[in-house]
Amino acid sequence: MFNADPEDPEAQSASELVPQVSAALDAGDGAQARTLTADLKTPDLADVIELLSPDNRVGLISALGTAFDYEVFSELDETVRNQLSEALPNEFLAKAATELDTDDAAYLIEGLDADDRQAVLDQLPTSDREALERNLEYPEETAGRLMQADFVAVAPFWTVGQVIDHMREAADLPDQFTEFFIVDPTFRVLGSVELSRLLRTKRHVRVDTIMNEDRHVVLASADQEGVARQFERYGLMSAPVVDAQKRLVGVVMFDDVVDVIKEEAEEDMKKLAGVGDESLADSVYETAKSRVPWLVVNLGTAMLGSLVIQQFDATIEQMVALAVLMPVVASMGGNAGTQTMTVTVRALATNKLGPVNAPRVITREALVGLVNGLILSMIIAVVVFLWFGSSKLGAVIGAAMIVNLFAAAVAGILIPLVLDHFDLDPAPASGVFVTFVTDVVGFFAFLGLAAWLLF
Amino acid sequence: MFNADPEDPEAQSASELVPQVSAALDAGDGAQARTLTADLKTPDLADVIELLSPDNRVGLISALGTAFDYEVFSELDETVRNQLSEALPNEFLAKAATELDTDDAAYLIEGLDADDRQAVLDQLPTSDREALERNLEYPEETAGRLMQADFVAVAPFWTVGQVIDHMREAADLPDQFTEFFIVDPTFRVLGSVELSRLLRTKRHVRVDTIMNEDRHVVLASADQEGVARQFERYGLMSAPVVDAQKRLVGVVMFDDVVDVIKEEAEEDMKKLAGVGDESLADSVYETAKSRVPWLVVNLGTAMLGSLVIQQFDATIEQMVALAVLMPVVASMGGNAGTQTMTVTVRALATNKLGPVNAPRVITREALVGLVNGLILSMIIAVVVFLWFGSSKLGAVIGAAMIVNLFAAAVAGILIPLVLDHFDLDPAPASGVFVTFVTDVVGFFAFLGLAAWLLF
Numbered sequence: 088m089f090n091a092d093p094e095d096p097e098a099q100s101a102s103e104l105v106p107q108v109s110a111a112l113d114a115g116d117g118a119q120a121r122t123l124t125a126d127l128k129t130p131d132l133a134d135v136i137e138l139l140s141p142d143n144r145v146g147l148i149s150a151l152g153t154a155f156d157y158e159v160f161s162e163l164d165e166t167v168r169n170q171l172s173e174a175l176p177n178e179f180l181a182k183a184a185t186e187l188d189t190d191d192a193a194y195l196i197e198g199l200d201a202d203d204r205q206a207v208l209d210q211l212p213t214s215d216r217e218a219l220e221r222n223l224e225y226p227e228e229t230a231g232r233l234m235q236a237d238f239v240a241v242a243p244f245w246t247v248g249q250v251i252d253h254m255r256e257a258a259d260l261p262d263q264f265t266e267f268f269i270v271d272p273t274f275r276v277l278g279s280v281e282l283s284r285l286l287r288t289k290r291h292v293r294v295d296t297i298m299n300e301d302r303h304v305v306l307a308s309a310d311q312e313g314v315a316r317q318f319e320r321y322g323l324m325s326a327p328v329v330d331a332q333k334r335l336v337g338v339v340m341f342d343d344v345v346d347v348i349k350e351e352a353e354e355d356m357k358k359l360a361g362v363g364d365e366s367l368a369d370s371v372y373e374t375a376k377s378r379v380p381w382l383v384v385n386l387g388t389a390m391l392g393s394l395v396i397q398q399f400d401a402t403i404e405q406m407v408a409l410a411v412l413m414p415v416v417a418s419m420g421g422n423a424g425t426q427t428m429t430v431t432v433r434a435l436a437t438n439k440l441g442p443v444n445a446p447r448v449i450t451r452e453a454l455v456g457l458v459n460g461l462i463l464s465m466i467i468a469v470v471v472f473l474w475f476g477s478s479k480l481g482a483v484i485g486a487a488m489i490v491n492l493f494a495a496a497v498a499g500i501l502i503p504l505v506l507d508h509f510d511l512d513p514a515p516a517s518g519v520f521v522t523f524v525t526d527v528v529g530f531f532a533f534l535g536l537a538a539w540l541l542f
Numbered sequence: 543m544f545n546a547d548p549e550d551p552e553a554q555s556a557s558e559l560v561p562q563v564s565a566a567l568d569a570g571d572g573a574q575a576r577t578l579t580a581d582l583k584t585p586d587l588a589d590v591i592e593l594l595s596p597d598n599r600v601g602l603i604s605a606l607g608t609a610f611d612y613e614v615f616s617e618l619d620e621t622v623r624n625q626l627s628e629a630l631p632n633e634f635l636a637k638a639a640t641e642l643d644t645d646d647a648a649y650l651i652e653g654l655d656a657d658d659r660q661a662v663l664d665q666l667p668t669s670d671r672e673a674l675e676r677n678l679e680y681p682e683e684t685a686g687r688l689m690q691a692d693f694v695a696v697a698p699f700w701t702v703g704q705v706i707d708h709m710r711e712a713a714d715l716p717d718q719f720t721e722f723f724i725v726d727p728t729f730r731v732l733g734s735v736e737l738s739r740l741l742r743t744k745r746h747v748r749v750d751t752i753m754n755e756d757r758h759v760v761l762a763s764a765d766q767e768g769v770a771r772q773f774e775r776y777g778l779m780s781a782p783v784v785d786a787q788k789r790l791v792g793v794v795m796f797d798d799v800v801d802v803i804k805e806e807a808e809e810d811m812k813k814l815a816g817v818g819d820e821s822l823a824d825s826v827y828e829t830a831k832s833r834v835p836w837l838v839v840n841l842g843t844a845m846l847g848s849l850v851i852q853q854f855d856a857t858i859e860q861m862v863a864l865a866v867l868m869p870v871v872a873s874m875g876g877n878a879g880t881q882t883m884t885v886t887v888r889a890l891a892t893n894k895l896g897p898v899n900a901p902r903v904i905t906r907e908a909l910v911g912l913v914n915g916l917i918l919s920m921i922i923a924v925v926v927f928l929w930f931g932s933s934k935l936g937a938v939i940g941a942a943m944i945v946n947l948f949a950a951a952v953a954g955i956l957i958p959l960v961l962d963h964f965d966l967d968p969a970p971a972s973g974v975f976v977t978f979v980t981d982v983v984g985f986f987a988f989l990g991l992a993a994w995l996l997f
Contacts, residue, residue: 102893105898105899109898128776134894137899138894138896138899139899140898164894251706254741254742255741255742255743260738261738263738265720265779282720282738282741283715283737285741286709286710286737286740286741287709287710287715318800319804320585321583321585322796322800323797324718324779324796324797341777341779341796342777342778342779345773345777345803346774348800348804349774349803349806349807352804352805352807352811353807353811356807356808356810356814356884356888357884357888359811359884360814360880360881360883360884361880361881362881362884362885365885367885367903370906371909371910372913374910375913375914375917378878378910379914379917379918381881382874382914383918383921385874385877386874386918386922389869389870389874390870390925392869393866393870396866396869400866403862403865407855407858408852408855409865410851410855410858410862410864410865410868411848411851411852411855412848414847414851414869414872414981414985415841415844415845415847415848418844418876418981419837419840419841419844422816422837422840423833423837425815425816426815426816426817426833426836429811429814429817430812430817430822433811434822438557438589439592439593439619439822440593442560443561443593443594443595444593444594444822448822451822451826451829454826455826455829455830455833459830459833459837462830462834463837463838463841466838466841467841522873526869526873530869
């Protein structure tokens, strides 16, 4: 009954089931696959489905039959869900859409082509179809798509007792809710009352005397990342969603945004690495197409580094050890620059870096660059002296290392700051510029100092 | 009253206030600083404080006096909070600790040295002090620290009506709660009831007939990241916390874990870049100390790349253009490897990659590596032919590019998978190994092919 271990052994064991489930399905033994997955919780079953091959995903859902919980669709990766909804029959999707909350039903059929989508909608009961069509009118990744259409709203003159009695009798309440809303006759939100507040108040009290008027209201057309940021920032459990006329049209609950909250940090990570919004289920073509542009841009900056090296080809011909060592200087600059840049990009994304503390943080990063440059320059100078037996070469590479790690630190903080200042997203672009700086400065400092001091 | 814009202009304008607040504090005009920040919501005031200089942070809190909302401490970056709690008088901290929830009070004083901490604790009312001491007995970053000690627990034979009447009368209820617990006489959790369920049920019904027995229970000693993963995975609003004897001791609420959820993804990002759990408020010494080890390890792998180059020093002496171009091959491999590695590390962290789908994903990545290698090799071959006038050199660098991008893709997926298989965290270590592979393969393929084909 209890899952007292936070390392979540259920999730672990669910993944471990996959080879057996896969083997059962390959052998056409649907009953065995059903038995194996019978006790899984919804998110664990979703994990199993994602880890199966595309054919076996459909096979497992067929094998589960009526035991299949449609909520699984809400937990699936978007690409996997879209592939499944294309593969499954429209009757099945219509049944699922009837059972699911509006927002989850919309996720399920949004990936279908127009004909299939209409075929599914046509099979739905009128009220479900209308709610779903309204939801699908909002663009993807907006609050209108995230929200569920069921909520409790009452007039300001109702008493606590009336609200409690209403909730006991009403048939169409949402499955889970933590607050209800007070609206005027045109459905504008006047305030909200948390259920815990309702329960602590005497029956005869009017709800408008206990309502919280200072609510975070979300526009249905608002971008979901902005909504997630508000939830996170203000510790919200749920938020009312209003249309352009400020009328209450739905509620976004915490569990609808938790994935968005997580993805926001993940997105910056992927952008820094030059990876788009890709899924493990994407095809080779889609993946290659999304990754090539960033590689081509980096090819351009790498060739600019080559141009710098070319200026010193005569020097390299005189002493080929320079060619042996020059990538070390450039790559250490790249590594140190990436450290500073990553910290800066996250600080900007989380509002921790602004005009007032920027000078202080820039100074700190520059000093860290100098300190780390000194430490690494001593190590490399000693190693190079022992390796090539030249104290002069050791001194040159040590000096170049200090210069490049200082440049890396300054570039690592200034480039994201400047991009952000011009309202450009610093995550995808910073890396290209920082590597460019550390390549050019690294090669120029090392080869330039060598040409000047060694011959 | 309403904040209908999801881009959160309040947060924006809060940051924009900082220069004015800073100037007012520098001029000793506390009244002006107070006026400027009077209307800020708690998280926005926390942002302003973080962006101020350390002296002005204390200055602003003094200027705000009784208008200062102690909840601000809960929103602050840990390092800033610790610096502030050291700088503020113990009487002030004791006042704050009395007002705050147990978990937030613990965050406030956990950074103090033992003497100061005891001095604060001694000034607290007995019940607050005992709750806080109990909380502080749990190690940092555990559920025991995250939880609040206030909750509602009733016996299984109570009726819905009794619970509602109890909640109306009880004085010591938590500020915000969404469910209550059913416990046996030894305080073991039998189940829970959501408030929305309670409200929809008739007064005479016994609570044990409507309780949810299939609860996620969290051990007080459990790591907070595991707790956050459960909240995220199962869409929890709150979770009961039990001690080693399975007795209910507290509740973790959604808003306590939302930061942990977010930090988990952020941590992987920082680990990939070789950055520890650092804060913008850390000193130069702390920052340099945390970043140097990763740089030293990378220095080691970069020097191994140099060893490869050295094997071909005679070849480079014959044709210095090789030295000009070789960093391009290595750095493109590094970039492509980083793309694959980032996707793999995130897939592993989110349970999307397991033994069954690994062969499929490895094949896909290898093919993507080949496709991207082909595209980039064509570009570089043409550029090098035009630049150096040698079609042979163009062919050699093109071939080396294909080899290295293929190696980068395979290393980018296999290295995190192998590390994960041996229960090592793939995020911090993968980058070092991947760069090592792409450096060695890049230099070896390009210089080796050149030595073989060009002379």
